[in-house]
Amino acid sequence: QSALTQPASVSGSPGQSITISCTGTSNDVGRYNYVSWYQQHPGKAPKVMIYDVNNRPSGVSNRFSGSKSGNTASLTISGLQAEDEADYYCSSYTITTSWVFGGGTKLTVV
Amino acid sequence: QLQLQESGPGLVKPSETLSLICTVSGGSISSKSYYWAWIRQPPGKGLEWIGSIYYTGDTYYSPSLKSRVTISVDLPYNQFSLRLTSVTAADTALYYCARHGNPGYCTGGYCYGGRGDFDNWGQGTLVTVSS
Numbered sequence: 001q002s003a004l005t006q007p008a009s010v011s012g013s014p015g016q017s018i019t020i021s022c023t024g025t026s027n028d029v030g031r032y033n034y035v036s037w038y039q040q041h042p043g044k045a046p047k048v049m050i051y052d053v054n055n056r057p058s059g060v061s062n063r064f065s066g067s068k069s070g071n072t073a074s075l076t077i078s079g080l081q082a083e084d085e086a087d088y089y090c091s092s093y094t095i096t097t098s099w100v101f102g103g104g105t106k107l108t109v110v
Numbered sequence: 111q112l113q114l115q116e117s118g119p120g121l122v123k124p125s126e127t128l129s130l131i132c133t134v135s136g137g138s139i140s141s142k143s144y145y146w147a148w149i150r151q152p153p154g155k156g157l158e159w160i161g162s163i164y165y166t167g168d169t170y171y172s173p174s175l176k177s178r179v180t181i182s183v184d185l186p187y188n189q190f191s192l193r194l195t196s197v198t199a200a201d202t203a204l205y206y207c208a209r210h211g212n213p214g215y216c217t218g219g220y221c222y223g224g225r226g227d228f229d230n231w232g233q234g235t236l237v238t239v240s241s
Contacts (some may be wrong), residue, residue, distance in 0.1 A: 003156070034213060034226025038157075045206060045234055046157065051227035067160055089157050093226045097170050099147070099159040 004090055004102035011108040020105045022090035023071060028100055030071035034093035038068060038077045040104075041086045046066065050069040050075060050090075077107075085109045112137040114207050114232035122201075122239050132207030132232060145210050147228065148181060148192045150203040154194045156201075162210065163190055177212040183199040197239045204234040 005023040012018040019108075023030065029035055033053045038046035047100045048057055048067035053073065073092070077084055090102040118130035132146070139146060149161040161171035163181045171179050180193040194201060208231045214224025 024232075031219060032213075032221055034224070035210075037225035038124065038228070043144065045231040046228070047231075048227045048229050051229070052225060053213075069211065090227075090230065091157075091159075093221065095219055096173065096174060097213075097216075099162070099210070100158040101149075101159060104156040 002100075004092060004100055006088075006090060006102040006105045008103070009108065010016050011107045011110050012077075013027045013110055014080050014082065016080050017076060017088050018080060018107065019077075020088055020090075020107070021073045022073040022075070022092075022102050023073055024073075024092055024100070027095040028092040029068065031095060033068070035066070035068060035073040036091045037064075037073075038089045038091065039084075039086045040089065046089060082109050098103045112208065112209065112230045113129060116205060116207050116232045116235040118210050118237070120238060121226045122197055124198055124239055125196055127196050128192070128237055128239075130189050130205055130207075130235065130237070131191045132150060132192075134188045134190075134209075138192065138207065139183065141174060141226075142183055143212050145170075145211060145212060146183070146190045147208045147210050149206045149208055149228070149231075150232070151206070152200075152203045160192065160194075160205075161207075164212075167186055199239050202239045204236050207232045 037050040040046045054066040145162040147162040178195045183190045183202045208228040210228045211225030
């Protein structure tokens with residue numbers, strides 16, 4: 001299966017909001033609500049920030065939110081902070097009982 | 111607190127077999143609510159799902175790696191393992207083991223009552239394929 005499509009990079013200033021998109025197909029993002037988002041700082045393992053489209057795990061800031069429309073999911077980070085600078089990946093379950101990740105988006109807080 | 115720890119050789123020769131073990135502590139690998147997965151990340155690149163296993167031994171593999179991958183589970187040792195055959199330099203990566211939710215009841219191309227995220231990860235182990 002093909003990787004989900006994410007922008008290679010996004011940037012924002014402290015306090016601003018940014019949105020990262022994740023585009024798939026009707027066989028993955030568009031079909032299942034099993035879309036999740038991961039934050040990865042350099043040298044660290046990924047950490048789930050959003051699961052099942054719009055749910056936040058315990059301990060994750062409410063500045064992080066998720067949504068989905070059709071074949072595209074989105075991660076929004078409001079009130080940007082320097083610590084949010086990281087790589088972000090989306091993931092989805094697929095119709096072939098497999099999982100697929102997006103190519104990743106580098107968030108820069110300028 | 112659940113912890114996952116990868117272990118195995120850090121260097122594998124081309125055409126040989128890569129073998130890794132993931133040891134789970136702080137929780138049972140026999141939980142009906144979760145699957146156990148291998149994910150890799152080539153240096154400087156993105157994440158790639160390799161495959162997953164349920165405690166019953168049911169496995170699901172990436173279509174692109176299916177012909178070379180075997181994932182197995184060892185319930186008494188609370189471990190699961192990865193074997194990747196005929197490796198090349200393209201298999202050089204940081205290999206993670208992780209836990210993900212059970213997608214639930216799936217029928218007619220839809221799933222219900224499950225959860226779909228990788229909620230616990232190991233720290234990763236770098237495997238380099240080189241002679």
